[in-house]
Amino acid sequence: MKNRIKVERAIHDMTQADLAEKIGVSRQSINAIEKAKYVPSAVLALKIARFFEKPVESIFFLEESE
Amino acid sequence: MSIMRTNYLLPHKYKTIGWILFVLGLISGIILFIGDYEIDILQVKVLSIFNEESLFGEKPGFFKIIKNSIVDELIALTIIIGGLLVGFTKEKVEDEFIYRLRTDSLVWALLFNCFVLILTILFVYNFTFLHVMIFNMFTPLVFFIIRFNFLKFKSDSHEE
Numbered sequence: 001m002k003n004r005i006k007v008e009r010a011i012h013d014m015t016q017a018d019l020a021e022k023i024g025v026s027r028q029s030i031n032a033i034e035k036a037k038y039v040p041s042a043v044l045a046l047k048i049a050r051f052f053e054k055p056v057e058s059i060f061f062l063e064e065s066e
Numbered sequence: 067m068s069i070m071r072t073n074y075l076l077p078h079k080y081k082t083i084g085w086i087l088f089v090l091g092l093i094s095g096i097i098l099f100i101g102d103y104e105i106d107i108l109q110v111k112v113l114s115i116f117n118e119e120s121l122f123g124e125k126p127g128f129f130k131i132i133k134n135s136i137v138d139e140l141i142a143l144t145i146i147i148g149g150l151l152v153g154f155t156k157e158k159v160e161d162e163f164i165y166r167l168r169t170d171s172l173v174w175a176l177l178f179n180c181f182v183l184i185l186t187i188l189f190v191y192n193f194t195f196l197h198v199m200i201f202n203m204f205t206p207l208v209f210f211i212i213r214f215n216f217l218k219f220k221s222d223s224h225e226e
Contacts, residue, residue, distance in 0.1 A: 024159075028218060029162070029164070031221055031222065032221050
């Protein structure tokens with residue numbers, strides 16, 4: 001699963017630490033999700049989407065093979 | 067996060083004391099090992115559930131009170147309790163990813179420990195193997211803690 005969290009962060013001018021604090025997760029989590037090393041739970045994906053006020057599909061996408 | 071099933075984790079505040087016990091235990095354990103476990107201080111009467119006939123003239127039997135230096139017992143307990151506190155207290159920010167790192171590290175530690183054990187069974191013999199068995203009481207916990215902290219450190223490094 002790919003995502004555009006980094007882009008969204010840039011739009012909101014936020015660091016990974018800022019976003020982690022707003023969502024209530026660790027900095028490591030945001031880092032790992034951004035690098036697509038960790039697929040967040042549905043709850044966490046929805047929380048991130050809600051924070052950016054966008055539908056979850058516009059932040060997280062399936063890859064071709066998925 | 068409220069949905070995290072972390073009911074076996076202790077509060078974060080115990081982590082510091084865990085590290086202190088763990089490191090102190092490991093250091094004194096290594097000192098004891100270098101000294102060939104030859105320590106006679108802290109001789110205390112203890113309850114032995116089963117005692118084999120020993121070199122010191124004790125008869126074998128169940129549930130006997132014997133004299134024993136409890137230095138090695140104290141060190142072993144310090145390492146294990148300290149290690150458990152380090153590995154099983156919450157992180158400052160505990161979330162699903164940290165939980166994943168912890169369980170992944172546990173699996174990795176068990177497999178790695180078995181791998182090392184297989185090698186030592188094959189290539190270490192006689193009395194030296196006894197040392198391996200003594201180390202093996204602590205290595206699963208030690209490997210777990212090293213792996214968990216390594217993964218945490220790795221995923222924390224350098225933004226952008």
